[in-house]
Structures are given as C-alpha cells and as structure tokens.
Amino acid sequence: RKEVEQDPGPFNVPEGATVAFNCTYSNSASQSFFWYRQDCRKEPKLLMSVYSSGNEDGRFTAQLNRASQYISLLIRDSKLSDSATYLCAVNSFSGNTPLVFGKGTRLSVIA
Amino acid sequence: DTGVSQNPRHKITKRGQNVTFRCDPISEHNRLYWYRQTLGQGPEFLTYFQNEAQLEKSRLLSDRFSAERPKGSFSTLEIQRTEQGDSAMYLCASSPASLGNEKLFFGSGTQLSVL
Numbered sequence: 227r228k229e230v231e232q233d234p235g236p237f238n239v240p241e242g243a244t245v246a247f248n249c250t251y252s253n254s255a256s257q258s259f260f261w262y263r264q265d266c267r268k269e270p271k272l273l274m275s276v277y278s279s280g281n282e283d284g285r286f287t288a289q290l291n292r293a294s295q296y297i298s299l300l301i302r303d304s305k306l307s308d309s310a311t312y313l314c315a316v317n318s319f320s321g322n323t324p325l326v327f328g329k330g331t332r333l334s335v336i337a
Numbered sequence: 338d339t340g341v342s343q344n345p346r347h348k349i350t351k352r353g354q355n356v357t358f359r360c361d362p363i364s365e366h367n368r369l370y371w372y373r374q375t376l377g378q379g380p381e382f383l384t385y386f387q388n389e390a391q392l393e394k395s396r397l398l399s400d401r402f403s404a405e406r407p408k409g410s411f412s413t414l415e416i417q418r419t420e421q422g423d424s425a426m427y428l429c430a431s432s433p434a435s436l437g438n439e440k441l442f443f444g445s446g447t448q449l450s451v452l
Contacts, residue, residue: 234377269428269443270380313379324370324393325441327379 229253230316232328240336243304247331249314250296259290259297262313264330270313273299304335339363341444343429349450350419357415358447362431369412370441371404372428373397380428386412419451 232249239245251259259276274281276288276297287300297316301308311330317323342361350356362369368387372380383402384394388409398404401419406412416423426448430441 230379232379269445270441271443272440324382324385326382327372329377329379 229326230314230328232314232331234329234331236332236334238334238336239304241304241306243335244300244302245304245333246298246300247312247314247333248296248298249316249328249331250294251314251316252295253316254292254295256295256316258317259288260315260325261286261288261297261299262315262327264311264313266310270327273312301333304333306335306337309333309335341429341431341442343427343444343447345447346445347448347450349452351452352419352421354419355415355417356419356449357413358427358429358449359411359413360429360444361411362429363442364410366431366433366442367409368432369406370430370432371412371414372430372443374426374428374446375424383414416449419449421451424449424451 230251237245261273262270263273264270274283274288276290278290280289285302289298311332313330314328315325317325344359348356370385371383373383374380382395383398384404386406389406401417404414426446428443428446430443432441
C-alpha cells in the first residue's frame with residue numbers, strides 16, 4: 227500500500243458546484259497533514275493545513291479522520307480559477323521528517 | 338523577489354553528461370529540501386538539509402546523485418552520467434526550522450530533459 231493515496235481524477239465540475247477529494251495515508255503515526263495546490267507547470271503551493279478539529283478557509287474546508295486514516299478537502303461554489311491539481315501531503319513526526327505527497331487529484335471547473 | 342530561486346529553469350542534456358542545479362532558499366530558512374516530480378506524479382522526496390548538514394536521503398537518490406549545501410545557504414544538486422529516466426522536474430523547497438517542514442515554500446523548479 228502506498229504511503230499516501232489520492233484519486234487522480236480528473237474531476238470535471240460546473241462552476242458553482244461543490245466538490246470533495248479524499249486522501250488516505252498508511253502510517254498511523256502521521257502527525258501533520260496538508261493540502262497543496264499545483265497549477266500546470268508550476269510549483270506546489272500550500273493551500274491549507276489540516277487540523278484534527280477540521281478547519282475552514284473561505285470556500286475551502288479540510289477535515290481529518292484519524293480512525294479511518296484519511297483527510298478530505300471540500301471546495302464550495304467552485305470557480306474556474308480553482309482548476310488545478312490538489313496534492314495532499316503527510317509527515318510522520320511533525321517537523322522531523324520530510325513531507326510525503328500523494329500523486330494529486332486533478333480538478334477542472336467548467337463554465 | 339524573496340522566494341525560493343532555482344537555476345536553470347530548463348536543462349536539456351545528452352545521456353551520460355553531468356548536470357548541476359542550484360537552489361537559493363528564502364534567506365532566513367534553515368531547512369532546504371530537494372524533490373523530484375514527473376508527469377502525473379506528486380513530488381518525491383530526494384534529500385534535505387538543516388543548515389549545512391544533510392539529514393536524510395531517499396533511496397531514490399542513487400550514487401549518481403549528490404547534493405551539497407556548503408555554507409548553509411544555497412544548495413546544489415548534481416547528477417552524474419545522466420540517464421533518460423532522470424528526466425523530471427527537480428523542485429527545491431525551504432522552510433524555517435521553527436515550523437519544521439509544515440510550510441514548504443517551493444521554487445519554480447528545474448525541468449531536466451535527458452536525450
């Protein structure tokens with residue numbers, strides 16, 4: 227089993243739709259979780275950290291389910307500009323091991 | 338621009354040649370990371386430094402790869418005797434030690450094509 231797994235997509239959704247991605251991780255000792263956004267031919271950029279209590283940033287909501295070992299990202303009211311690849315990233319011991327990234331989930335928001 | 342800087346942006350080389358990439362991290366960041374990314378994949382960890390000390394190397398980093406960060410500032414990644422399988426985007430990232438790697442700031446990458 228891969229350390230971090232994501233559905234590669236693509237997810238094709240109309241503007242205004244709500245879309246959710248999941249990411250599963252295999253190491254139960256994982257401590258820190260993140261969502262990164264990567265535009266085509268660009269570097270990944272941190273979108274948001276994922277906290278145990280869940281967190282929200284505008285139209286984006288991230289949640290962590292430790293029992294089932296997955297994190298999720300919910301995007302409400304999708305915009306054309308949300309089209310990108312969304313990478314989840316996990317590390318085992320906060321601050322002491324490199325982030326392990328999933329392959330990413332590609333989202334296309336269509337007018 | 339005070340972000341992570343990588344040079345060159347693109348490198349085309351013939352199989353068997355050596356190549357070297359440079360990364361200048363954000364100046365106050367102690368930690369520097371090298372990742373590799375191919376099409377349809379997420380970034381794969383190669384190695385990282387805290388200041389000038391190389392703390393971890395992935396098994397992906399064969400003996401043809403070497404990385405240095407001599408003064409704890411910029412870093413270089415060298416690939417000797419390049420192979421076609423080395424073609425990828427090489428990403429450098431930095432973070433302040435106080436945050437560990439919770440917030441990685443990536444450079445724009447060096448796209449390597451081995452012919």
